[in-house]
Amino acid sequence: MNLQQLGAAAQAGSVEGLEVVSLEGGFYLLQARLASGLQLLRDEHGKVLHLRSTTQVRELLQAMPRVPCELIQHCVHDEMCGSREGPIAPLRLPLSLEQRW
Template identity: 65%
Template sequence: MTLQELHEAASAGMVDGLEVVSLEGGFYIVQVRRANSLKLLCDESGQVLHLRSTTQARTLLAGLWPLPCELIQHCVHDEMGATRETSVQPLRIPLSLEPSS
């Protein structure tokens, strides 16, 4: 899903929320929650957008406020070792897209 498609879907009420996912290496990607699916935010050529900071994510998504947005941080230990008997849910922190005054 491109940024333009995201804006159109959000305007039509077809977006339930956004997830800014922290990846190893200091990158972030944006997942768009719709009904029963997640779509990745991509550029015009179809490549997944890799953002360098939550500030860059806020700037990119600024026009989509008041959609709910969460920062998702997975447990690196579980991703690397996967030795736990039960999985640990990722940390979910509300991320405000509200314009600052």
């Protein structure tokens, strides 16, 4: 899904929410939650779009209709060591898409 398709889906009310996935190295991926499943945001060449900050995410989505957005951060230590019992779930934090000046 590219940015134009994401905007059209958000305008049509098909986007249930957005997930900004934090990766090691300071990159973020943006994925849309649709009824059909998760769709990663891709550039014009079809490659997964790597964003540098939540500010860049806000700037990219500023003209889009507002939908719920969460920052997703996995706990790498728990995934590598498996020290916790039970399922390991990522940290999910609400993320405002409003510009902050």
